[in-house]
Amino acid sequence: MVELWHAFIKALELIASLDSEVMEITRRSLAISVTSCSITSLICVPLGSLIHFNRFPGKSVLINVIQTFYSFPTVVVGLFVFVLLSRTGPLGELGLLFTPVAIVVGQVLLIMPIMIGLTISALSGIDGSVVETAMSLGASRTQASILALKEARFAVLTAVIMCFGRAISEVGLSIMVGGNIKGFTRTLTTAISLESSKGDIELSLALGVILLTLALMVNLLIGWLQRR
């Protein structure tokens, strides 16, 4: 237990002293996860509402498949992206393997199902009469969907928080396609993995505390926006 306390103190020290390496890693983690979360939201919220508001054969099967993908192991997504982006792979020409972009690509694939699935359940949770009323008053389908999303904004923002959490906390994918390169693709989680493999438990725990602090800040920001 003393170890945990020391780690906490160490985390405070690292934050207070603005340790340049730790700050750099933290910024990178944040940038990568926020980027993947934003891209995913922009794609998947409309996609989720499209699925929700349309009837088509196999819809429930599709939703089941999407929900199954919630538990896609990060290393498997990592392997897939690795094979895709490796220079001998189909997208090898782009030279993206072992870059932050590769991590973003992987994270987007990882959190897409969650974002789509949770958007669908967010929309299922609202009162259907809202949409019907809007349509009867002459709103187009798109306008009605936007209205529905506005109604469901709390649940949708919760989905965004979930996705951000999954993105910033995953490690298998980042190591596999990012390579944990110092000063380039090292993120908080891959640094934790490396430091703990070096036996520096205190620093690892301290980095963990920083990661949680970061998540707290993002959650507070989103919560504040929700209330506005």
Added chain:
Amino acid sequence: MLGVMVILFVVGCTASAARAPLFPAAERIRVATTTSLYDTGLWGHLEPMFEKKYKVELDILYAGTGIAFEYGKRCDVDAIVTHDKAREEKFVADGYGVNRIPFAYNHFLIIGPPEDPANVKGLSPEEAFKRLAETKAGSFVSRGDESGTHVKEKEIWGAAGFEHETVRKSGAWYIEAGRGMGPTLLMASEKNAYTLTDAGTFLAYKGKLDLVPLVDKGAILLNVYSVIAVNPEKCPKVNIEIANNLINFLTSPEIQKFIGEYGVAEYGTGLFIPCAGAELEIQ
């Protein structure tokens, strides 16, 4: 809703623009290096020196020798630094690597708990392994990751007259870690077990371990580190020029001296012995 995303995006972009480039700079070289060299901290010193001298970004990938070859074959790195002569020669012979250049060596050690339950102290490596397998008087932690150290371990089992597969399946005493050298040492120490390690990583981790060297003599324990540039004929995208610079750098008198002195101040003895370009035969 959209506001949230825009703000998140802006935050993300400013955060990234601050220091961490999202896109790679023009001149980069990627090197996959054996975990034992990384865990000793040697690359932490060599990397900035190389970057300063050649004005390029050197990206070090922490990879066991097994995965390093795989990265090389897939053209995902420009050079590899490994320690498995047979597979290195095959890598070059198969046309994936240009040339195998040894640049440093040290020795493997068999380490274990100070009380040495299997009583292997002072034996030859082959006899020590034999006794471990026959008595099972202590656990043995294997890297289990096709790294250079793991391949050496299998070689010693072979030389001791065992099939590695049989040893693997002979009971709970044989533990496969599946991790880098550093983590494997920490695991062996936690479990009070024997393991095979390179002398460099052992010295660098000594302070964190409750294990002592028990077997350190034997021709089979020689451990040679080599650098190989990935062949541009197989992989047109690799940067052979910078890879050659790296080879010249590692074998330059200045860096050879640095490698030889690395760790003397901290551990009282050097972790590596420089051997630029020379092929070492088992003495």
